[in-house]
Amino acid sequence: MATKKLFDADAYLCEFDAEVVACEKAEGKEGIYKLVLEETAFFPEAGGQSPDKGIIHLAEDKEKAAEVVDVQIDKENIIYHYVDKEFEKGSKVHGILDFEHRYSHMQQHTGEHIYSGLVNKLKGYNNVGFHLSDSIVTMDYDGVLTMDEVRSIEKMANDCIYKNLDVLCEFPSEEELKNIKYRSKKELSGDIRIVTIPGYDVCACCAPHVHKTGEVGILKVMSCENYKGGVRLSILCGSRALEAFSNKQDSLSEVAHILECSQESAAENTRRIMNEVSRLKGELAAARTELMNSKIEAVEKSLENVIMFTEAVPANIIRNAVNKLVAEHAGICAIFNGNDEEGYQYIIGSAQKDVREAGNLLKEKFNARGGGSPKMVQGSVQAGSSQIKEVLGITYHITE
Numbered sequence: 001m002a003t004k005k006l007f008d009a010d011a012y013l014c015e016f017d018a019e020v021v022a023c024e025k026a027e028g029k030e031g032i033y034k035l036v037l038e039e040t041a042f043f044p045e046a047g048g049q050s051p052d053k054g055i056i057h058l059a060e061d062k063e064k065a066a067e068v069v070d071v072q073i074d075k076e077n078i079i080y081h082y083v084d085k086e087f088e089k090g091s092k093v094h095g096i097l098d099f100e101h102r103y104s105h106m107q108q109h110t111g112e113h114i115y116s117g118l119v120n121k122l123k124g125y126n127n128v129g130f131h132l133s134d135s136i137v138t139m140d141y142d143g144v145l146t147m148d149e150v151r152s153i154e155k156m157a158n159d160c161i162y163k164n165l166d167v168l169c170e171f172p173s174e175e176e177l178k179n180i181k182y183r184s185k186k187e188l189s190g191d192i193r194i195v196t197i198p199g200y201d202v203c204a205c206c207a208p209h210v211h212k213t214g215e216v217g218i219l220k221v222m223s224c225e226n227y228k229g230g231v232r233l234s235i236l237c238g239s240r241a242l243e244a245f246s247n248k249q250d251s252l253s254e255v256a257h258i259l260e261c262s263q264e265s266a267a268e269n270t271r272r273i274m275n276e277v278s279r280l281k282g283e284l285a286a287a288r289t290e291l292m293n294s295k296i297e298a299v300e301k302s303l304e305n306v307i308m309f310t311e312a313v314p315a316n317i318i319r320n321a322v323n324k325l326v327a328e329h330a331g332i333c334a335i336f337n338g339n340d341e342e343g344y345q346y347i348i349g350s351a352q353k354d355v356r357e358a359g360n361l362l363k364e365k366f367n368a369r370g371g372g373s374p375k376m377v378q379g380s381v382q383a384g385s386s387q388i389k390e391v392l393g394i395t396y397h398i399t400e
Contacts, residue, residue, distance in 0.1 A: 117201025
C-alpha cells in the first residue's frame with residue numbers, strides 16, 4: 001500500500017507516531033535498513049528537492065533511535081526511510097524531523113515558485129530544471145534573461161514576499177483541474193497537488209511549502225549564467241540568505257580592514273592596487289628579461305652545451321631564453337627554474353640533437369615528469385642542481 005503522506009496535510013508537522021510495515025537491509029549499504037511506515041511526515045527526495053532529515057525511535061524506548069540518512073519514494077508511492085538501525089515489523093515508532101532543515105527547504109521552495117511564476121508570467125519561459133539541496137537552489141529556464149531583468153524580477157519577488165500572501169496547497173478534482181492553468185515540468189496523472197500563490201504562480205508540486213509568502217523572508221539571486229540556450233539562476237531565501245549575507249559582510253569587512261579603507265571604497269581600492277600590481281609585474285618581467293639576456297650574452301659563443309639554473313623567473317621568459325641559446329649554440333641548451341629544496345621546472349632544447357634523451361635521463365634517475373619533441377622538452381624534477389648536472393653530463397653551466 002502507498003504510504004500516507006502526512007506532510008501533504010500539514011507541512012509544519014515535525015513529530016508523528018506510526019507503525020512499521022516493513023524493514024529490511026538496504027542493498028549495497030552496509031549497516032543501513034529500508035524502513036517502511038504506514039504513514040510519515042518525512043518528505044522523500046522528489047521534484048528536484050533533497051529529502052528530510054531526522055530520527056525515528058521506538059515509541060516506548062527513546063534509547064532505540066535511528067538516524068534517517070535518506071528518504072526515497074517509488075512509483076507505487078511507497079516511501080522508504082533509510083535508517084541505521086533495524087525495527088521489527090508491527091512495532092510502534094515515533095518520528096522526529098529536523099524541522100530547521102525542513103523549514104529552510106520550505107522557504108527556498110516557495111521562493112522558487114514565486115520567482116519562476118514571475119519568469120513564466122512576464123517572459124513565457126518554463127522552469128525546465130530545479131535543484132534544491134542543503135546548500136544550493138538552482139533554476140534552469142528555457143530562455144535568456146538579462147541582468148536587468150533578473151534584478152527586476154528579484155524585486156517583484158520580494159514585493160510578493162512583503163505582501164504576506166497565502167500559499168494554497170490543494171488537490172483539485174479531475175473536473176476542477178480542467179479549468180486550472182498551471183505550470184508543470186512533465187505530464188501528470190492521478191491526484192495532482194496544486195500550489196497557488198495568488199497573482200504570482202499556479203504550479204503542480206508535491207513538496208511542503210510555507211503558509212504565507214512573508215515566511216520566505218527575502219529572496220536573493222546569487223548568480224546567473226547562460227545554460228543550454230537559456231539561463232541557470234541560483235537563489236537563496238530566508239535563513240540561508242541571511243547566513244550568506246553575514247558571511248559576505250564578514251569577508252568585505254576583513255578586506256576593508258586590510259586595505260585600511262571603508263567597505264564602500266574597498267572595490268575601488270582593490271582595483272587601484274591590482275592596476276599597480278599589474279604595472280609592477282610588467283616592470284619586473286622586463287627587468288628579468290634584461291637580466292636573463294645579459295647572462296646569455298655572457299656565455300661564450302664557442303661553447304656547445306649550456307645549462308643554467310635560475311629561480312622565480314616566469315615561464316615565458318625561460319622559453320624565450322632557451323630559444324635564444326639554441327640559436328647560438330650547437331649542443332644541448334637547458335634552463336632549470338627553481339631551487340634544490342622545492343625542485344625545478346625545466347626546458348631543454350637543441351637545434352641539432354634529440355633532447356628527448358636528456359628528458360628520459362631525468363625521468364629514469366629522478367622520476368621527472370614531462371615530455372616534448374626531439375627539439376624541445378619541458379617538465380618538472382625533484383633533484384638538486386649538482387645531481388642534475390652530473391646526470392646530464394653537460395660540461396658548462398652558469399648559476400644565477
